[in-house]
Amino acid sequence: MKLKAPESVFSSASFCPGCGHGLAGRLIGEVAEELGIEHKLVTVVDVACCSFHIDYWKFDTIMAAHGRDIPTAVGVKHVRPDSAVMAYMGDGAAYAIGMAETIHAALRNDNICVFVINNSVFGMTGGQMAPTSLPGERTATSPKGKDPARYGTMSGLELVKQMDVAYVARGELIGSSGMVRAKTLIRKAFTHQLNGDGFSLVELLSPCPTNLNLPPVKAKAFVHDEMTKYFPLGEFVDKGGNV
Amino acid sequence: MSKIRLEITRCKGCGYCVEECPRGALRFSGHISDKGYDTVMVDESLCVACGSCYRVCPDRVFEILE
Numbered sequence: 001m002k003l004k005a006p007e008s009v010f011s012s013a014s015f016c017p018g019c020g021h022g023l024a025g026r027l028i029g030e031v032a033e034e035l036g037i038e039h040k041l042v043t044v045v046d047v048a049c050c051s052f053h054i055d056y057w058k059f060d061t062i063m064a065a066h067g068r069d070i071p072t073a074v075g076v077k078h079v080r081p082d083s084a085v086m087a088y089m090g091d092g093a094a095y096a097i098g099m100a101e102t103i104h105a106a107l108r109n110d111n112i113c114v115f116v117i118n119n120s121v122f123g124m125t126g127g128q129m130a131p132t133s134l135p136g137e138r139t140a141t142s143p144k145g146k147d148p149a150r151y152g153t154m155s156g157l158e159l160v161k162q163m164d165v166a167y168v169a170r171g172e173l174i175g176s177s178g179m180v181r182a183k184t185l186i187r188k189a190f191t192h193q194l195n196g197d198g199f200s201l202v203e204l205l206s207p208c209p210t211n212l213n214l215p216p217v218k219a220k221a222f223v224h225d226e227m228t229k230y231f232p233l234g235e236f237v238d239k240g241g242n243v
Numbered sequence: 244m245s246k247i248r249l250e251i252t253r254c255k256g257c258g259y260c261v262e263e264c265p266r267g268a269l270r271f272s273g274h275i276s277d278k279g280y281d282t283v284m285v286d287e288s289l290c291v292a293c294g295s296c297y298r299v300c301p302d303r304v305f306e307i308l309e
Contacts, residue, residue: 003307012301016255017280018259018301020301021301176263176295176298176299209257216257216258220262
């Protein structure tokens with residue numbers, strides 16, 4: 001089987017070795033080209049590591065204020081209803097600073113796709129403890145490990161999946177099988193939007209070797225073995241049935 | 244005919260492909276690139292063009308030709 005990287009993604013130069021953003025960016029490029037929407041796809045990226053994609057995708061891309069790419073994407077969708085619109089952000093933007101925007105877009109069931117790259121830390125700012133950090137996880141601001149008695153661990157996906165939305169799923173950017181699965185989830189999210197079903201959120205568990213202070217292969221094992229215990233993989237809402 | 248092509252200037256030496264390859268066809272070359280990374284190399288006699296390396300590479304190093 002011939003496999004060639006999508007032409008709509010032409011770099012990943014600024015990401016650290018082993019970063020999941022390069023994987024997620026390539027999958028979105030592959031899906032956009034397979035669905036034939038690369039010329040009408042408008043992507044909205046957040047201010048953080050994911051903002052590097054603004055220079056790497058050939059799609060029309062907007063960088064929104066930090067944590068506000070979902071309302072920006074909703075605005076683009078209202079003005080250009082024929083465009084495919086997606087918001088691409090990390091867990092810090094979606095579940096910390098932008099939690100209100102995530103919840104209210106889901107409440108309104110706005111017809112956009114949201115892709116959340118969950119790496120369990122605030123990546124670009126230096127690996128500080130995030131709401132998604134696991135109990136006991138050592139980060140820059142929890143050097144003795146996150147104290148579960150004081151800080152909870154949660155993912156906004158658990159709230160969004162209780163609402164009347166089109167599609168909610170979680171995958172991992174780990175290993176060949178995980179990548180094939182993640183690509184299926186991304187394709188389903190876009191298909192729901194093109195069908196007009198409403199809000200889709202796909203969370204992708206991703207390694208951040210630099211801020212986990214692990215070699216890339218061990219960071220990958222951390223995501224696959226530890227993160228999936230707290231953030232189970234699967235499809236939680238699929239309103240349209242089999243797309 | 245070659246089964247696989249590597250754009251080695253993109254490689255950052257994360258090692259995902261080396262771990263993922265089911266035939267052990269990929270290994271670190273020991274060659275340090277201009278960016279300072281230990282890049283990978285392929286033994287084409289072992290490669291079966293399964294595409295595992297393409298799927299797990301964050302930096303689009305691999306192209307499967309057949």
